[in-house]
Amino acid sequence: MTEIERIDQLREELHLHNYNYYVxxxxxxxxxxxxxxxxxxxxxxxxxxxxxxxxxxxMRVGSDINKNFTQVEHKYPMLSLGNTYSxxxxxxxxxxxxxxxxxxxxICCEMKFDGTSISLTYENGKLVRAVTRGDGVKGDxxxxxxxxxxxxxxxxxxxxxxxxxxxxxxxxxxxxVFEKLNREREAREEPLFANPRNAASGTLKSQNSAVVASRQLDAYLYYLLGENLPCDGHYENLQKAAEWGFKISHITRKVRTLDEVFEFIKYWDIERKNLPxxxxxxxxxxxxxxxxRNLGYTAKSPRWAIAYKFQAEQALTKLIKVTYQVGxxxxxxxxxxLExxxxxxxxxxRASLHNADIIASLDLHVGDMVYVEKGGExxxxxxxxxxxxxxPDSEKITFITHCPECGSKLVRYEDEAAHYCTNETACPPQIKGKIEHFISRKAMNIEGLGPETVDLFYQEGMIQNVADLYHLQATDICQLERMGEKSAENIIQGILRSKEVPFERVLFALGIRFVGETVAKKIAKAFRSIDALMSATLDDLIHVDEIGEKIAQSILLYFANEKNRALIERLREAGLKLEADETDYSGYTDKLQGKSIVISGVFAHHSRDEYKEMIEKHGGKNVGSISKKTSFVLAGENMGPSKLEKAQKLGITILNEDEFLAMIN
Structure with missing residues (x-):
């Protein structure tokens, strides 16, 4: 057998093994x-x-090459279904x-899976295109x-x-998969996905297909369209599709009477809890x-289909105790x-109680029977x-006064709901949390490191702060459990590459309280170096756009700590970029200075993220909702109707993308 023949044989075998395992x-x-x-x-x-x-x-493993999505018009519009709850x-x-x-x-009865809609086109038995629902007329x-x-x-x-x-x-x-992903995001103190639908949608729109591959998405197919379909029956077409290798839900059932419809609904309203x-x-x-075809369509949905939505699910269970996590x-x-x-x-x-005020408002006692809800999953x-x-003798739950990890007295700042442990340089969860934030993708983006690895290095005494990362040796790492030479070398290379990360991201990576990604960009542009920032006064700081006294005081407090200044010097010695290159801010202008801009719709020339970056680059501020303070709306096709109505009502200027590009150029 030649190598070419072996390639064909392996492809055929692996396609079959994928089908056996995943379908x-x-x-x-x-x-x-x-x-x-x-x-x-x-x-x-x-x-x-x-x-x-x-x-x-x-191709299943994906690629780490970023790609922008192109818009594709649907051959058959993807209409939404009419919803009912009764x-x-x-x-x-x-x-x-x-x-x-x-x-x-x-009537064909099917589960309404809560994910993100997709349209797949096959030609001569091969997948040629996958397009999101988009606005129903065209998608990505x-x-x-x-x-x-x-x-x-x-x-x-x-x-x-x-x-x-x-x-x-x-x-x-x-x-x-969703719960594992959220546990990892929680450990890195990243925003949690609200539900699997949001997680699937966000993953599918990632510009890095290797990330998509790592998220282990699944798919159920439920509707066949084309000119020469095998059967007149929708149910029968799905059974044929299953023979071709598609994952079709075994739950789908064909019925004739209204009683059978309700029997299906009532059964799966309970049994759906056991679905994966x-x-x-x-x-x-x-x-x-x-x-x-005879029944046809309304302007928005088919007359031959309807979606019955389940009510938000609630359960009653026992509260065993309240524990406390340190971020x-x-x-x-x-x-x-909970039980x-x-x-x-x-x-x-488990369920989050958020803060002391929530505990007080619920008047919680140990052993209470509590209602737990997943409204909208x-x-x-x-x-x-x-x-x-x-x-009668149950113990009332009161919020703790000292850190559960290091014993330091907790403080609650004015106008904040949360309590804080201020022992930031010696409280283990804070130390590990700062390192995990430092290595995260939007900060230093050190590949090969994650929460488990950080915890392992910390437990072994190899790192106590972020500067220690730059003194790690591959020979020490590969001696640890589950760490081979290749893993060790990947980590070291990831650490070395992080030295090229621009100043604004290094500033964000430091984890200064209230200094998020956007604020870090503003500060880096205003001060251009860590030395200039360390020398800044309160007055200097609050004159920077979007920097109020709260953020300014936090920055001053950070640099007033000698341990933090010593950390900065160690990072400087390691070779991190602690000042901005001139190229970092080439092309920056003040053309949009002081303007608050809302983006809405689908664009032809650039992606929404690219337009947001342009707005920031020219001194503008991206905001999510329209108000009297909105300067103008950058509108693409299919601008949200509620936003359009509100903008017109308030007399807000609406610019298309050509007008916007002319404005900044």
Whole structure:
């Protein structure tokens, strides 16, 4: 067998193994055997670039090359479904269909998966394009990202599929992946994803397909479109699609009567809690494509389908105790520890209580029966207490006065809800939290390091602050458990590359309280070096745009600490950029100085992020909502109707992207 023939053989085998594992959930080889075959394929493909194939199984790993998304018009518009929350409206829908058709019909009952919609186009059995819903008329081409999702076939099985067709479905993040991702983000004190839908959507729109591959997204397909479909029945077409290799939900059921519809709804309103992915309702579709065409569409949605949405789920469980977490800024977060309870697909054991005021307002006692809710599948929260079931001698929960980690007395600053431990240089969670913030992607972006590695290095006494990172040796790292020579070398190279990070990101990485990413950019532009910033007075600082007294005092307090100044000197000796290069601010102007700008819509020339960067580069301020203080709206196509109405009502100027580009150029 030649190497070219072996490549083809490996591709066919690996496509089948992916299908067995991710669609059928019935692997026939071990992970180690799979990885061995994949490495062999990658090595052979590297030797034979002339035999490349954009649908090779090796595409599943993604690429770290950033790509902007192009807009693609949908061949068939992706309309939204009409929503209902009542059984009476489901009955109305059924009776309308019955009256309009005046003949027998079947209803296909499906789960409404709570993810992000996707349209996949196949030609000659191969995936050629994946497009997001967008505004329903056109969406973003995310083909490279979708190819990393292993439950989506790159090459179809069999030979009885149409030459060209489209299949639509939902990209999802499974509950267990979502919870792991949020635990990692929480450890880095990054904003948590509110639900798996947001996490899946944000992941799918990442410009780095390697990140998408690492997030382990899943997909269920639920609608086939094309000129030469195998059947008139929607349900029957889905069964054929399953034969071609698509992941089709086994829950889908075809019924004839209204009673059967309600039976399906009531069963899955309870059983959905045991599903591995988020759901928020049931979709009902007239099964016959001929009857669908006869029923037609309204301006916004098909008349032959409706979505029944489940109510927000609530559970009653026992509060065992309240524990306290210390963040990198010293903020103390109380956490309710609960008797395990099933809620929206996951077992809930903990819920955030946020701060002392929340505990006081709930009047919590140890052993209380509390109501826990995931409204819209969000992160658990306690919404109330069953005071009637409280035992008379139960202990009232009061907020702690000293840090649970280092014993330092807590303080609560004026106008803030949180309590803080001020022992920032000797409190272990704060030390590790600052290092994790320092290495994060938007700060120093040191690859190879994560919360677990930081904890390991800290426990081994190898690092006590961020400057210690620059004294690590590969020979010391590879001696540690789970650390080989390659891992050690990757970490060292990541640390060395961080020395090229620009000054504004180094400033953000220091973790000065209240100095976020945007504020760090403003300060770096105003002072240009760490020495100038350390010498700044309160008056100097508050004259910088968006720097109020609260931020200014925090900066002064940081540099008044001799330990922080000593840390800066060690970072200087390590070779970090502590002053701005002239090239960092080339092209900066004050053309938008003092202007607050709202961005809305879809753009042709640049992405929204690029426009935000332009606004900042020319001295403007990006704001999220329209108010009397808004200077103008930068509007693309399909500007949000509520924003358009509010801008017109307030007389706010609306500029298109050509007018905006002319303004700054």
């Amino acid at each position: 059928l959930n019935a692997p026939v080889i071990s992970d180690i055997e799979f990885d061995k075959l994949m490495r062999e394929l990658q090595d052979l493909e590297a030797k034979h670039p002339e035999h490349s194939d954009e649908n090779s199984p090796s 059984e009476a409206e489901v009955t109305d829908f059924y009776e309308r269909v019955s009256k309009s058709l005046n003949e027998e019909f079947e 081409d995310v083909t490279d990202n979708v190819k990393t999702i292993r439950s989506i076939p790159l090459v179809l099985h069999g030979n009885d599929y149409p030459q060209n067709f489209e299949i639509r479905g939902e990209i999802l993040m499974p509950w267990d 992915v988020a759901t928020d309702g049931i979709v009902l579709k007239v099964n016959s494509l001929r009857q669908q 990198r800024t010293g903020a103390i977060t109380p956490v309710a520890n 395990p309870v099933q809620l929206s697909g996951t077992v809930v054991r 969000i992160i658990p929260k306690i919404t109330g207490v069953d005071a009637a079931s409280r035992k």
